[in-house]
Amino acid sequence: MxxxxxxxxxxxxxxxxxxxxxxxxxxxxxxxxxxxxxxxxxxxxxxxxxxxxxxxxxxxxxxxxxxxxxxxxxxxxxxxxxxxxxxxxxxxxxxxxxxxxxxxxxxxxxxxxxxxxxxxxxxxxxxxxxxxxxxxxxxxxxxxxxxxxxxxxxxxxxxxxxxxxxxxxxxxxxxxxxxxxxxxxxxxxxxxxxxxxxDRRTAELIKYAANSFLATKVAFINEIADLAEKVGANVQEVARGIGLDNRIGAKFLHAGPGYGGSCFPKDTLALIKTGQDNEAPLRIIETVVAVNDQRKRAMARKVANAFGGNLRGKSVAVLGMTFKPNTDDMRDAPSIPLITALQDMGATVRAFDPVGMEQAKKVLEDVTFCSDAYECAKGAHALVIVTEWEQFRALDLKEMAVTMATPVIVDLRNIYSPDEVSRNGFLYCGVGRPQPMAY
The missing domain is CATH 3.40.50.720 (NAD(P)-binding Rossmann-like Domain)
Structure with missing residues (x-):
């Protein structure tokens, strides 16, 4: 054809x-x-x-x-x-x-x-x-x-x-x-x-409903992660426990810094506006958007908490800037509000992404862009994993511990085992897991 x-x-x-x-x-x-x-x-x-x-x-x-x-x-x-x-x-x-x-x-x-x-x-x-x-x-x-x-x-x-x-x-x-x-x-x-x-109208609504439902799952597990931290539970095990239920499913139950990208943010907003225009308000989706927006910047406080709440004068290394792996898309990426919040708290930021560097340079200011993960970590007081690129899943932690100013890892994607990181001399902070004392 x-x-x-x-x-x-x-x-x-x-x-x-x-x-x-x-x-x-x-x-x-x-x-x-x-x-x-x-x-x-x-x-x-x-x-x-x-x-x-x-x-x-x-x-x-x-x-x-x-x-x-x-x-x-x-x-x-x-x-x-x-x-x-x-x-x-x-x-x-x-x-x-x-x-x-x-x-x-x-x-x-x-x-x-x-x-x-x-x-x-x-x-x-x-x-x-x-x-x-x-x-x-x-x-x-x-x-x-x-x-x-x-x-x-x-x-x-x-x-x-x-x-x-x-x-x-x-x-x-x-x-x-x-x-x-x-x-x-x-x-x-x-x-x-x-x-x-x-019919045509139903097809149009299917797309928005699908993306908004997935965004709801992301926001839900992120709020459960916050509760898990407070009560000493493990959100990854909670996610597995509920995801094995076929009615729920395991996908989009990975706690992290919030959703971003070209679809979820704009599609949830558009669906909310459609509901308002037709006098059928979508309160759940409205809450999802609010929760997600607040979460992205709140991740900077997690980094600060590792230092007793004070980041002034600290150097923070950020690994991963795109909203997800295997793309160079920076649209509504969680790294953007995270990095700006870190800077507002007085930290200097170093960053590396396998393919998103050029796009990141267009939307981020006063950031030192590095050639690889190890250069990024050198001299930093904290290493923050924002995007779960495969290249970040097997870092040489012993080497990093030696070159960093203080050995602190804030793993916003839970790609590492806390025990493994701790054995290499790091203070480890994950998402939805029992949290350590400040460094």
Missing amino acids: RITMVGAGYVGLVSGACFADFGHHVVCIDNDVTKVKALNRGEIPIYEPGLAELVASNVKQRRLSFSDDVAAGVRGADVVFIAVGTPSRRGDGHADLSYVYAAAREVAAALSDFTVVVTKSTVPVGTGDEVERIIREQNPDAKFAVVSNPEFLREGAAIRDFKHPDRIVIGTDDTRAREIMAQVYRPLYLNAAPIVYT
């Missing part, structure tokens, strides 16, 4: 490359001419394991191309995906749909034969209705159907998620569009990927 992806950002680029790998002919359109030129040179603007190789392979086989010409890309396409950003709108938290609507207008002008226009972007309920209205207004003679097909890609595992999805959600009441979408995803037939066919 001939597929056009409007938007060559994270979702558009990953989806386009995967569709091309299925055997479809895909063109990714983006209005950023510099990005398009870079993609045509083989330069990938984001870090995602396996993506560069996937793009290169399909470009070589002439199934994947890049352009800034929307009209040329839409003409002759069987399916046009809108995969542009929907960030939180400044000031009120609503999803900013201006990019979606602008894409819809450009697509409308180029439509000729029957085309399925798909909203792949994460959009509030009713957005598909507005996209349809825009297209009809712009091009009254156009033959088309608007479908909702939300993405469920995890950064760092996006290619696997696309090719081995838990489910595919397709929202449409148009029989012809449903048949075309079935052909788009036909290559996943052998993987027995379940396809959920529903």
Whole structure:
């Protein structure tokens, strides 16, 4: 099939490359001419394991191309995906749909034969209705159907998620569009990927409900972690004990510094606004957002508590700045409010991340960026593990204990055993575990 992806950002680029790998002919359109030129040179603007190789392979086989010409890309396409950003709108938290609507207008002008226009972007309920209205207004003679097909890609595992999805959600009441979408995803037939066919508005809500529920699990276990510290319990064992219940499940029950990234923060806010606009307030999600926002900065107090509450004049080494491993994404990363809070408390900050350094430099000031974990720890009074990169799971603790000013580890991801760290001469502070006395 001939597929056009409007938007060559994270979702558009990953989806386009995967569709091309299925055997479809895909063109990714983006209005950023510099990005398009870079993609045509083989330069990938984001870090995602396996993506560069996937793009290169399909470009070589002439199934994947890049352009800034929307009209040329839409003409002759069987399916046009809108995969542009929907960030939180400044000031009120609503999803900013201006990019979606602008894409819809450009697509409308180029439509000729029957085309399925798909909203792949994460959009509030009713957005598909507005996209349809825009297209009809712009091009009254156009033959088309608007479908909702939300993405469920995890950064760092996006290619696997696309090719081995838990489910595919397709929202449409148009029989012809449903048949075309079935052909788009036909290559996943052998993987027995379940396809959920529903109406468009329900599909839009499924995406927000899924992300908000996962965010709720994260906030829940983080509050349980706080209680565990107070009563001398171990949150990891609590999480295992409840996660073995099939009704609950083990995923997203890892206590830490709070969620971040490109999805959970903006999607929970957008869902809250949708509830408010429709007089159906979502009190649980409102609390989740408040708990998560407070938690990120509160992690700095955990570091300070290791020194009796005083960080003035201390050097703190931060390992991991991206919001999760295997990505360079710094959007709403917990490291940002943590580092600013440490600086407000009078600490100087050294930092290292395996792939996120360049992005971190754009959003963090007065931080000394280091070449590796050991340089970062040298001379520091405390080592704080913020992102659970695999490279940080087997550090030479004996070497670090010798080079640090004081041997203190604050493990915000609980990737180390307290006994192991203590045997190497460190004061160890985890999350949701019995806490030691101050250094």
